[in-house]
Amino acid sequence: MRTRPLKVALLGCGVVGSEVARIMTTHADDLAQRIGAPVELAGVAVRRPSKVREGIDPALVTTDATALVKRGDIDVVVEVIGGIEPARSLITAAFEHGASVVSANKALLAQDGAALHAAAEEHGRDLYYEAAVAGAIPLIRPLRESLAGDKVNRVLGIVNGTTNFILDKMDSTGAGYQEALDEATALGYAEADPTADVEGFDAAAKAAILAGIAFHTRARLDDVYREGMTEVTAADFRSAKEMGCTIKLLAICERSKDGASVTARVHPAMIPLTHPLASVRGAYNAVFVESDAAGQLMFYGPGAGGAPTASAVLGDLVAVCRNRLNGATGPGESAYAALPVSPMGEVVTRYHISLDVADKPGVLAQVATVFAEHGVSIDTVRQQGKDGEASLVVVTHRASDASLSGTVEALRKLDTVRGVASIMRVEGE
């Protein structure tokens, strides 16, 4: 075994960074054996240098992250700051100064993945980011290595623990969105400003990364259709139960039927209780992958948290260090397929629509005519009358999102339709 250590610069020492530093210390011997050389924490860039950090030599702590990555003797930079800047500049500088990079930064990868991969390749270095999607769950590596000989057609997953906690709570207690969110906040599962989670931005970034890897194509955050889950109601859960379903916030990346394009989207959806994703509880994540040869695979585990995310970071660190000792690099960006990412209108799925309608004869015929005119075939309709008003619950066969939108627009114009109470996609069947 080589005795000269590989030098690691750690950017960020919060929940994840401190765990990475801790495990690097407590498991130093194991890491050395698995890599073939010791790894040394050569510097830790932080914003608040005065904070006491147990187990970290204060002499290693600096506020000058730029100087750290430019030192020239750093083998691997571990970036766990998050956000676009300064992370992007630091990673780019790391490559320019000869380091490989392990990152957990989903937002940055979803926005600038292509440029970062290009910089890594230009300098013959690695860019690994298993921790950016679904925390500790090995997903990036299986997709880009284990399934490298297969053709992935669909990735369908719960990739945000906060929203899964909230939806699971609504499902199991009948609570409304706000009540469930309050509990998630109190328990530390939701941040003070939960926007990134509940509006689906976090999941959308992960969907962009997954679509890119799964389909060997480039997908950016802007390519991902995004709908949050703040408008999911207790009534929606009651409707879902009547259908034998529950509601999850799903990230869905699909190859089109003809294989010529892909789509990526994040939205709440009903899924059958018999689907393995339906039983993913609390803040856990799980991702279904469907491919030509392997069939259906599922990967399940904790999607966030300091230690789980650190596990993913350290797995990448070992791989990147091994590559370095081998004088090689791992798989880089694979975007050769260069498939176009189609807009949401081209997505084909099923829909559950609740309408408030006038309780008089002929309404159902009117509504059914509108669906037919837009080429949306109805699977089931359920009518319920109440005090001169009535509700109609329509579940459709598979139709394009554009056809469904057209249908809903036309329904709203009918005198007899008082309102569209909810529209929810039905997935996983």
Add this chain to the structure above:
Amino acid sequence: MRTRPLKVALLGCGVVGSEVARIMTTHADDLAQRIGAPVELAGVAVRRPSKVREGIDPALVTTDATALVKRGDIDVVVEVIGGIEPARSLITAAFEHGASVVSANKALLAQDGAALHAAAEEHGRDLYYEAAVAGAIPLIRPLRESLAGDKVNRVLGIVNGTTNFILDKMDSTGAGYQEALDEATALGYAEADPTADVEGFDAAAKAAILAGIAFHTRARLDDVYREGMTEVTAADFRSAKEMGCTIKLLAICERSKDGASVTARVHPAMIPLTHPLASVRGAYNAVFVESDAAGQLMFYGPGAGGAPTASAVLGDLVAVCRNRLNGATGPGESAYAALPVSPMGEVVTRYHISLDVADKPGVLAQVATVFAEHGVSIDTVRQQGKDGEASLVVVTHRASDASLSGTVEALRKLDTVRGVASIMRVEGE
């Protein structure tokens, strides 16, 4: 991209081999892009050369596997023959003649993994075998790469599809073992001679491989305690249901509490219906991995079949070809921890024991005394009387297998105990 192709020799062209050959042809462009060079099927060794093999150039077919691996121009040998010989000699010869090897051979890896890894290392070549455990499910790569920075404490899984099909059938229909086996045979899930599956040999080989990788130690088939599932009865399933459990044939690899040793075992066990493994249906496989930092992960998918196994083989093929172009090798054997594999007696778990006893006063006290004398603490006891006979169902707290064996031996000697109807371990709590 390099234009000179990498040459692949395929040993075996049965259910898996023919799928590997097919995908190598139909997905040749994708594979070339992902590897960075084209791959060419340079030879196919078979036993029956006269059989028509659609899509395979007859000029490539040979019965002389030895000559094929010794040709000297082969970059990768794909071994999907199975069994110990001639696979072992062929793989060894492949390394000696400069080829890397992708194998799906669990029996061989479990018996001679160390020697094969040593041969690969000696010649600077790769030995990959994702397909050897749990078919298409990425498991070997996540364990040896994604979790390389973590400490795995437990691997608990359903790794044999045939037995899971049979047990699932018994669970859902109340059928006995023989009836369920007959159905599995009729549907092609069980072979004409099902011994390797139902007696747990197949699962034990996989357990040996998983224990070795998970604990960075050497484990061979002989180190794995093995109990088949041929004696599981419909009555056992009824008992399991009363406990809120089902029965699965589990492969379990565990680090001891003090971390100084490991155990590996295969046997039927009750697991709670709330455990994710309980809902693994039909011939699917699923493996739970528990580690220090990542927590609980689960990997789920088809555990066998031509196309799924080929998916795993081809993922390895891409990796090995990439390594070859890089002039590098992937992770080899990691056995530095060299932990001893303890015998079954040291395994600590819970037990469900059904006793047929005389229906008279004092029996429960006698039985309870025997448990106490052997240091096995009782969690619950349930007594049922029937026609002068009675049954006692005892569920214990955690105890060592040796203590439990001692207890059962002593129970058998009691006049009042007419028989020990069943003993089953309770896992996954």
